[in-house]
Amino acid sequence: MVKCGACGKFLTSTDAAKCDNCRAWYHRQCVGIKKTGTISPSWQCPECEKNIVRDNRSETPVRGRADALLEDLIDTSPTNTSSSEATQELTQDIRAELKKFKEEFIKTVRSEFLILRNDLAELRTSLHSTNDRIAGLEDRVAALENQKGAQPVSSDVHGLIDQLRSDINDRDQELLATDLQISNLPESIGENPIHTAILVASKIGVKVEARDIVSAERIGGRRINATQPAPVVTRPRFLIVKLARRDLRDEMLEAARVRRGMTSADLGLPGAPARFYINERLTKTNRELFRMAREAGGRLGWQFVWCKRGRILARCKPGEPASQIRCEADIQRVFEPASITVADGQRS
Known part of the structure; x- marks a missing residue:
């Protein structure tokens, strides 16, 4: 793009005047030309007009007639004026539409990023909280297991360890909820x-x-x-x-x-x-429990052994209550009574 020889700013094709002498370009406003109308091909900039050699001939224009002469050089016909006004109105409408689209786009992107940022913050907080709780549970389990060699561990302690392990497994399973x-x-x-x-x-x-x-x-x-x-x-x-x-x-x-x-x-x-x-998707512990439960259920003729939202459930027959399996002790608790009943029935 070309710059104005007077103010140094860039020009547009609709707002430009070219000097026939020095071939420089100017804003119409910078050289005193009206915004509408055509410009004579022989138009010269004020700097070139100032350097024209003047004499005392009668045809030399006087300063008072400069404005009148400038108006004669510029075509101010209604056709050119209306066409220029229509072009300017169309340009203004396009600029307004682009500005409106830009504002709506920026607003939508900001809203989406804000929602994403909030979701990530909630997920990060939840993960930190879960990791802290799991770390605490693992420390407690490790401490209890270290005490196992020092002194006899009661059945209550074993039950507590199994409970803690089940809780850790449940937390791990929650992270796989989707x-x-x-x-x-x-x-x-x-x-x-x-x-x-x-x-x-x-x-x-x-x-x-x-x-x-x-x-x-x-x-x-x-x-x-x-x-x-x-x-x-x-x-x-x-x-x-x-x-x-x-x-x-x-x-x-x-x-x-x-x-x-x-x-x-x-x-x-x-x-x-x-x-x-x-x-x-199940945790490694739940996959192993599910495999053991299906084997035990198939061996004893249980009709239903399934997973739902990370929980392993078993039901012998339709209409009976479902039993949840969280550890190996639950497999013995759920299926051993049934195996004893089957064995008694075979002996009788």
């Missing part, structure tokens, strides 16, 4: 886990967007068959998906229960279609 575990889903090298999770959600009829997923990753050891021309993953790892909301996780679990037997067909994943499973 997590899903997708197992036996075909895996490819270089895949995008978030995109895969969105495909799985659409497969079961739940609309999930990228912003609804906090993180998605494969966990566990990868087994690759290197004898093939292209490396092939022989055993898919678990796909762990952390969602932004618990209700969305519950919706996906419910949809997965309704669509039991679903496969990876139409997902664009490598290999033949395979049946995959969507479950809650």
Whole structure:
């Protein structure tokens, strides 16, 4: 862009006058020209007009006629004036719309960032509080275990230790309240886990967007068959998906229960279609307890052993109350009476 020869500021094409002599550009206002109308091609700036050699000839204009001569040089026809005014009005409208859009956009972004900042602050506070409580519980458990070698530990102390361990496990499970575990889903090298999770959600009829997923990753050891021309993953790892909301996780679990037997067909994943499973993500302790409970329930003929919101529940028959399993002692407490009853019935 060109700068004005008088004030040094940048010029626009609608507010510029070019000197026919020195070829410099000026604002119309800086050289005393009206804002509307055309400018004569032979117009000269005041500096060039001042340097014109003057004589006493009668045709030399006098100073009093300068304004009249300037008005004659400028075309002030109604057509040019109305066109310029329409252009200025349109420019002003566009600027007003852009300014309004900018203000609304900034306001929306600030509001979203404020909500995100508050959510992160609450999550950080909750994590710090949970970590402090877990650290305190671990210290108490360690202190009790250290006392075990010094003096005999009573059954009450053992019960307290089991209770503390259960409390720690429950706290760890709460941190997984929005997590899903997708197992036996075909895996490819270089895949995008978030995109895969969105495909799985659409497969079961739940609309999930990228912003609804906090993180998605494969966990566990990868087994690759290197004898093939292209490396092939022989055993898919678990796909762990952390969602932004618990209700969305519950919706996906419910949809997965309704669509039991679903496969990876139409997902664009490598290999033949395979049946995959969507479950809650459990802590290592709860996974082991769930496995033991299912084995005990299957051995004794219990019809229901399931997980709900991180809790392991068991029920022998429909209509009977459900029993919660939080530790190995609960497995003995829940299933041993049933095994004794079955053995007595076989002896009789």
